[in-house]
Amino acid sequence: xxxxxxxxxxxxKLKLNIPFENEKHIExxxxxxxVTDELINIENNLKTDxxxxxxxxxxxxxxxxxxxILSLNLHSIDIRLLRLISNNIMESIKLSIECIDEFAP
Amino acid sequence: xxxPPLTKVLPKKNRDYYLCIGLEGSxxxxxxxxxxxxxxxPLDTEVISNIRDxxxxxxxxxxxxRDTARHHKNWCCRVLKxxxxxxxxxxxxxxxxxxxxxxxxxxxxxxxxxxxxxxCVFARTLSLLNDIPLVPVNHCIGHxxxxxxxxxxxxxCVLYVxxxxxxxxxxxxxxxxxxxxxxxxxxxxCLDRFARVxxxxxxxxxxxxxxxxxxxxxxxxELPYTVKGMDLSMSGILQYLEQLTKSFLTNDFKFxxxxxxxLLEYLNDKDVIDSIEITVEDLCFSFQEHLFAMLxxxxxxxxxxxxxxxxxxxxxxxxxxxxxxxMALMCRDRNGKLFATDDRFCIDNGVMIAQAGVLQHxxxxxxxxxxxxxxxxxxxxxxxxxxxxx
Numbered sequence: 001x002x003x004x005x006x007x008x009x010x011x012x013k014l015k016l017n018i019p020f021e022n023e024k025h026i027e028x029x030x031x032x033x034x035v036t037d038e039l040i041n042i043e044n045n046l047k048t049d050x051x052x053x054x055x056x057x058x059x060x061x062x063x064x065x066x067x068x069i070l071s072l073n074l075h076s077i078d079i080r081l082l083r084l085i086s087n088n089i090m091e092s093i094k095l096s097i098e099c100i101d102e103f104a105p
Numbered sequence: 106x107x108x109p110p111l112t113k114v115l116p117k118k119n120r121d122y123y124l125c126i127g128l129e130g131s132x133x134x135x136x137x138x139x140x141x142x143x144x145x146x147p148l149d150t151e152v153i154s155n156i157r158d159x160x161x162x163x164x165x166x167x168x169x170x171r172d173t174a175r176h177h178k179n180w181c182c183r184v185l186k187x188x189x190x191x192x193x194x195x196x197x198x199x200x201x202x203x204x205x206x207x208x209x210x211x212x213x214x215x216x217x218x219x220x221x222x223x224x225c226v227f228a229r230t231l232s233l234l235n236d237i238p239l240v241p242v243n244h245c246i247g248h249x250x251x252x253x254x255x256x257x258x259x260x261x262c263v264l265y266v267x268x269x270x271x272x273x274x275x276x277x278x279x280x281x282x283x284x285x286x287x288x289x290x291x292x293x294x295c296l297d298r299f300a301r302v303x304x305x306x307x308x309x310x311x312x313x314x315x316x317x318x319x320x321x322x323x324x325x326x327e328l329p330y331t332v333k334g335m336d337l338s339m340s341g342i343l344q345y346l347e348q349l350t351k352s353f354l355t356n357d358f359k360f361x362x363x364x365x366x367x368l369l370e371y372l373n374d375k376d377v378i379d380s381i382e383i384t385v386e387d388l389c390f391s392f393q394e395h396l397f398a399m400l401x402x403x404x405x406x407x408x409x410x411x412x413x414x415x416x417x418x419x420x421x422x423x424x425x426x427x428x429x430x431x432m433a434l435m436c437r438d439r440n441g442k443l444f445a446t447d448d449r450f451c452i453d454n455g456v457m458i459a460q461a462g463v464l465q466h467x468x469x470x471x472x473x474x475x476x477x478x479x480x481x482x483x484x485x486x487x488x489x490x491x492x493x494x495x
């Protein structure tokens with residue numbers, strides 16, 4: 001299944017633009033597992049599970065704008081899941097940013 | 106015999122010691138610590154800072170993963186700032202995280218997923234930001250290594266008793282082997298859940314409050330005792346006591362005459378039994394005596410099995426003085442020796458994660474990809490290859 005097909009099947013969407021000081025900090029935040037863990041999870045679940053049915057319930061795509069804005073596009077199968085994912089991601093990003101603010105060399 | 110490869114990576118600035126930060130957050134305690142470990146002796150460790158902040162749920166409730174994770178996220182930066190402040194006081198004001206710290210160790214598992222993940226995200230950011238190697242550590246190994254380091258026990262049988270784990274462990278051929286463990290719930294969880302029935306405060310810990318009440322207990326009531334070979338089971342004893350306590354509380358803190366005669370049957374004197382008033386303190390006392398007797402029994406069997414004469418108690422329940430007293434009696438009868446630590450090192454802390462992490466770092470542990478730092482709720486003690494011991 002192509003990744004765009006996956007997004008189109010998910011009716012609920014949310015776009016988040018988060019400003020950072022520089023691209024390096026965005027990279028640290030992404031690498032720290034804010035998005036990557038969820039992405040790994042999606043990659044593992046891309047195939048339809050015979051026992052559970054279609055388990056591709058959410059997708060996150062991200063890109064960087066002007067070297068300092070992290071743009072996240074969240075796609076979900078229902079509104080509750082979308083709220084849950086966005087809340088989790090925002091909390092993790094907040095923790096990473098706090099860490100960067102306090103302990104950057 | 107060849108020496109373990111403990112100097113594959115040398116300390117920064119050609120010092121004669123390593124500095125390691127440990128980040129722990131597998132349950133309701135958020136603990137960060139900084140240690141200084143000598144190059145020539147891995148058991149020569151000085152604790153530079155050991156800061157802990159505990160999330161306590163209201164009485165009658167346990168701590169929920171989501172609330173605990175939120176607590177950890179809120180406190181991570183403040184706790185680390187305190188660690189750095191203490192490091193600057195002890196190591197000099199020129200202490201610098203990036204230039205001085207050799208590695209950052211964090212708990213990979215076992216534990217509760219959400220709190221583990223919070224600390225993991227923080228550890229990854231800190232590591233990437235300052236370009237310091239990241240070392241994922243098994244929580245149980247952290248307890249064992251810190252216990253060995255504090256007590257200087259050479260090759261003890263380890264009883265690991267906490268809120269999430271109950272294991273009897275011995276070292277053999279580069280693994281900490283599990284000789285016996287709980288078949289259902291952990292001893293700390295058992296104590297916590299009993300404290301919830303009695304609505305005992307969760308501060309500083311439910312187990313500590315039960316211990317204080319048990320000290321005032323005088324009468325031992327009979328409870329189930331479930332040892333199965335090297336393993337033990339505690340859910341039955343808990344359920345029995347929960348039912349008993351609920352009827353005790355609803356009956357105005359009293360048992361019926363018939364019930365009392367059954368609970369104290371071993372006294373064989375009805376007049377004496379009828380004159381006894383069983384109290385909450387007696388329930389706590391009896392509960393502790395039965396649970397700890399089971400632990401002492403499997404520990405003694407493990408000692409006989411591996412031919413050890415030393416016991417090391419680690420984990421949060423390990424700072425219970427009554428458990429230490431019972432274990433010391435058993436060790437004395439076997440001409441053995443008991444090693445135990447106080448609450449600074451028994452209860453989850455960052456220093457123990459740092460101790461295990463720096464040992465892995467010294468042996469040349471290199472994180473190949475960041476995905477290897479993903480936390481896991483099930484991470485058994487014997488999965489770790491212990492290449493820092495002979």
